Amino acid sequence: MDNKDRFAFLAEWYDPTACLLRRYQFFYYPNDNSVEMFDLKNQRTFLRRTKYGDIHAKDMFVGNRVNIFSRQLNLVDYADRYTATKLGSKKERTLALIKPDGVPKIGDILEMAIAANLMVTNAKMTHLTWSQAADFYVEHQSKLFFNSLVQLVSSAPVVALELMGDEAVSVWRKLLGPSDPEVARREAPQSIRAQFGTDSGKDVAHGSDSLAAAARELEFFFPTAICHGPPNTAIYLDCTCCIIKPHAVAEGLTGKILNSIAAAGYHISALEMFNVDRANAEEFYEVYKGVVIEYVDMVTELSLGPCMVLEIHGTDVAKTFREFCGPADPEIARHLRPTTLRALYGTDKVKNAVHCTDLPEDAVLEVQYFFKILDG
Structure with a gap:
């Protein structure tokens, strides 16, 4: 051979x-x-x-x-x-930091990244302190815009993304467009900053400018050592859990699902990507063991690859979000509730796009399982 x-x-x-x-x-x-x-x-x-x-x-x-x-x-x-x-030879990893002004457009930004053949291999929403933001941008500390940049990035949650793909550093930088959105609208009208940027201060997102910078910046948010980097933003109050399942992540549906959630008026208070091993998947789904015939397949699916876990925050959110996700079987969902997440993005009862908390009393526990225990 x-x-x-x-x-x-x-x-x-x-x-x-x-x-x-x-x-x-x-x-x-x-x-x-x-x-x-x-x-x-x-x-x-x-x-x-x-x-x-x-x-x-x-x-x-x-x-x-x-x-x-x-x-x-x-x-x-x-x-x-x-x-x-x-x-x-061409595979690279780069950091995409979605700034506070870009977070509301996270779904659109992810769709554009996926369309550019960039794969999201890690993600985390975090709220940087002034000191952390200053450390991240330390190379710019002598620049006139340093204080305003640090102020913006530490003013509200950001989303750090690890993107992987052929020549990812240059592909992501090109996708971002010129740092001044006004210039971007003239020179690269299809770029992220042209579409979503406001001015040179609010330019939506950051991208590493070299492989060396990417390695350093990825280590800041996703350290390989025992420490966990900046903390997640989970609040564990008036919340419910949503998991964008591995098959949906692999199919490039993450951005579309996030857009659907935002369009329905739901607030994402925490977001993180996890690789769940089989033992943890069995533990998380234990309540379904002996109750749902798809239990073993559900465990396998959750441990099949990276998933994106969301904390959804709001009043009576566990009940309303469960309804928004729709019936567990996407075929039934398409007949009865065609605008629900599972109707739109699911394939079958196992690959049904998202998991959501079924019982309101379990909502905080499910959020804690990921954002406290697995991220602890």
Whole structure:
């Protein structure tokens, strides 16, 4: 077999039963969408080459998590030069910081990023202190606009996004457009700043200007060390939980769903992306065990890849938001309530776009599970 017919990665899987990190060579064959795994410690085949419909070529990049027969594998490195050259040469990560004036347009901004083939691989809403904002923009401290910039960015919540894609740094900067929205409207009318910016102070969003800056700025919001970076904005009061499920994230529906939520008048008080392992998914969905026949499939779906978790804040919000999401079965939703989230974006009872809190008394507990326990 020609190695050009396959991509090879080093992958890790945490075995919760043995409390061990197991390492594999993971092979993906794009011609027939099949996978194969080789156990590096025991030096033997772990999974013979098998067709697997739930994985695709776009999932193949270092840093991604893929779910293979209920095992969530972390792709930690390329295992041969061909794969690294073919898949890794242009892949970059960059920071997109949505400033307070841009947060109301987060759905539109995400849709534009996704349309530009940029994948959201991490996200967090946070409210920076003056000191944190000053630290982030320390390279501009001698500039005349420094104080006003820090004041703006620390005045209300921001959303930090990690974007990944081919030449992500330059693609995102081009998508943003010139820093002055008036100039952007003349020179790049389709850009984010042209469409949503007000003036040179309120320019919607920030983008890293180099790979080195991207690495530094991503570490600020999404540190690789034990610390967790700036805190989330969850308030745990008069709230309910919404999860944009992994299939909807993978299908590029995040921006559309956020726009639908905003258009219905709901206030998102916290937002964060999580990679939920199977044990946590089982714990979160435990109330459905033995009650809902789709329980096992629901657990698998939640642990299949990144999901986006929202705290929705408002009066009697658990009840009204549950109605807004619609029946669990999207087919029924399309017949009875065609404007609900599941009617618009769901496929079936498992891939039904969003989870929402069913019982009002569970709302705060579900929000706390993600924003206090998993982000703790």
